[in-house]
Amino acid sequence: MQMYEVTALAPEGPEEVYQAMVFAEDEDDALNQLEEQLKEQGIAHGMCMAEEV
Template identity: 90%
Template sequence: MQMYEVTAMAPEGPEEVYQAVIFAEDEDDALNQLEEQLKEQNIAHGMCMAEEV
C-alpha cells in the first residue's frame, strides 16, 4: 500500500472541490477510491488527480 494525495477539481474552473490522502495499491486504485468518496458525498467534480506522497 502506498499513500496518495488525491484532488478533485470543480466541473468548470480551476478550483479544488475535494482533497484527501488515501492509502491505495496504485494510482488507479487511489482514483477509484476518490470517485467512490465523491459519489457517496454527492460532490460534483471534473478532473481528478492522484500523486504518490
C-alpha cells in the same frame, strides 16, 4: 500499499472541490477510491488527480 494525495477539481474551473489522503495499491486504485468518496457525498467534480507522497 502507498499513500496518495487525491484531488478533485470543480466541473468548470481550476478550483479544488475535494482533497484527501488515501492508502492505495496504485494510482488507479487511489482514483477509484476518490471517485467513490465523491459519489457517496454527492460532490460534483471535473478532473481528478492522484499523486504518490
